[in-house]
Amino acid sequence: MENDADYLARLRDYYADHGVLPPYSTIMSLVGFKSKSPVAALVARLKLQGFLESTPDKRLKPGRRFFERPLCDSVRAGFPSPAADTHHDTLTIDEYLVSHPSRTVLVTVKGDSMNGAGILPGDTVVVEKRATANAGDMVIAIVDNEFTLKTLGREKGKFVLIPSNPAYPVIRPSSDLEIFGVVVGQFRKYK
Template structure:
């Protein structure tokens, strides 16, 4: 994307994040520093062509499929250091990356520390696909005797059970019912 269009898009993203709508074309002109609404029209069309903006059936400006996409700019080492790379990486949409089936996806906040060995900390948000098939070894949200929990799905000679990722907690076996609510397909946390 052109560098100037990237700056325009960032200003539109910030405005949209704050207000939930886009300003009028004259408002966009003032926001991004263009002098005329015809210049805004040209810029908006370029952003539409790249999937960042679209129009609703009533011709209002709306976020396009790439509006919330972000660039993976580089890799960063967790065990050492490396020189930064100036080459821009691929453009990804976090929603598209983590949510395959929006109508079956729920977000749940993790409480407790029984899954720290799997990298799930208290306060993290797990992305769960409801009703998805689950295999042994996958992280699931399960209903165990009418109580929800997040654990690894496990199986032994006695049948299915739930296994924590923290040795301080015992495995969980249902007394009456073990039902898989959904498959954990991702997680995220915010540090501030």
């Protein structure tokens, strides 16, 4: 017997494939209902739980909890531990990585100067746009009208940009250093 979580999973998959939520008639066939009244009841329950909302023209849109994902316990990267498919909480990527949505951008990494910090070509870094940063922060800086991703450091009272790959030199800007933003997170897609 399926439950609301199963139906929500189907709606999430539909949204991922189509970029919109389906109308009631499509939800009916998507979840296997025989009429629209159980669809209306399902939608009402999902709205009450914060997974769905309605637009002013009565279309469905994702609610604040629509993009939550189960946060499972933990996994050891060393010795194995007993397996259990348990989760105690939920998490949205935005909630976890984005503190200031209006100032946050995603940037795709090119080059390998930060591979020692675990940032590889093709990774996406989450950047909070701001003009100030502290030594030790990973930043997107503008040097000679070009963007670069490095760790901000200080030498002899001046800011420098430090790569985490020893094959690259420390950048010592001859003029003022402009900070575009501070890296607050990163992610990578494996498949």
